[in-house]
Amino acid sequence: MTARNRPLSPHLQIYRPQLTSVLSITHRASGVALALGTLLLVWWIAAVVRGPDSFALVQHFIASFIGRLLLFGWTWALFFHLANGVRHLAWDAGLGFDLESTTVSGWLAVAASAVLTLVTWLVGYVMLGAF
Amino acid sequence: MAGMRAPLARVRGLGSAKEGVEHWWAQRLTAIALVPLTLWFVYSMVALTGADHKSVALWLARPRNAVLMILLLAATFHHTQLGLQMVIEDYVHGDAARLAAIVAVKFLAVLLAVGSIFGIMRIAFGVIG
Numbered sequence: 001m002t003a004r005n006r007p008l009s010p011h012l013q014i015y016r017p018q019l020t021s022v023l024s025i026t027h028r029a030s031g032v033a034l035a036l037g038t039l040l041l042v043w044w045i046a047a048v049v050r051g052p053d054s055f056a057l058v059q060h061f062i063a064s065f066i067g068r069l070l071l072f073g074w075t076w077a078l079f080f081h082l083a084n085g086v087r088h089l090a091w092d093a094g095l096g097f098d099l100e101s102t103t104v105s106g107w108l109a110v111a112a113s114a115v116l117t118l119v120t121w122l123v124g125y126v127m128l129g130a131f
Numbered sequence: 132m133a134g135m136r137a138p139l140a141r142v143r144g145l146g147s148a149k150e151g152v153e154h155w156w157a158q159r160l161t162a163i164a165l166v167p168l169t170l171w172f173v174y175s176m177v178a179l180t181g182a183d184h185k186s187v188a189l190w191l192a193r194p195r196n197a198v199l200m201i202l203l204l205a206a207t208f209h210h211t212q213l214g215l216q217m218v219i220e221d222y223v224h225g226d227a228a229r230l231a232a233i234v235a236v237k238f239l240a241v242l243l244a245v246g247s248i249f250g251i252m253r254i255a256f257g258v259i260g
Binding site for chain 1: 184208
């Protein structure tokens with residue numbers, strides 16, 4: 001018997017997606033996305049240091065369609081990672097670790113991230129005088 | 132099971148893997164710190180929407196904002212490299228590739244953290260404009 005014939009745990013595709021597993025991988029994915037998002041923050045700070053011309057360039061990028069799309073995605077990723085991160089901290093404290101509570105807290109994290117993202121962008125557009 | 136361990140091993144509390152607690156603990160500490168820091172950051176960025184260069188530089192130069200930004204950057208990059216390390220350890224196979232990826236992520240995180248914090252300090256100490 002070669003090493004290749006050893007039993008393996010089933011591949012991911014076997015399982016029906018559930019709220020817990022989907023939010024778990026979304027937590028990772030949003031974390032990786034936010035890691036990339038730090039590059040925009042560093043660029044923004046560097047532009048402030050360099051002066052008005054560099055700052056105008058980064059503001060121009062953020063105001064573009066692609067820039068707004070990315071920033072909207074990062075806003076949601078930030079709020080989801082934050083809300084689901086608090087969920088993880090509660091689990092670390094031994095709270096809400098049963099199936100029913102994880103379902104409720106999971107939907108709460110999804111709802112909180114959606115509401116906070118929309119409120120943030122609504123207030124942002126109000127600041128720009130869009131309404 | 133705890134009774135099987137020598138007193139010294141129990142005091143050290145490192146288990147059979149001998150490491151891992153520091154990573155877990157640092158990730159939780161930075162996570163807790165980032166909850167208020169992130170909320171302050173998003174609130175501030177929304178408040179600065181549409182602001183020009185001078186207003187943003189003056190805002191960043193205020194001591195409270197500069198200190199909170201430096202704390203945010205330090206906690207963010209520390210938390211980021213801890214998280215990316217876990218992702219790399221889970222998904223990158225092959226010892227050389229995994230080690231290279233982890234070293235690259237950690238070096239890059241330190242570079243971006245020091246670079247951006249240095250930038251905030253330049254603004255705060257009035258080196259620019």
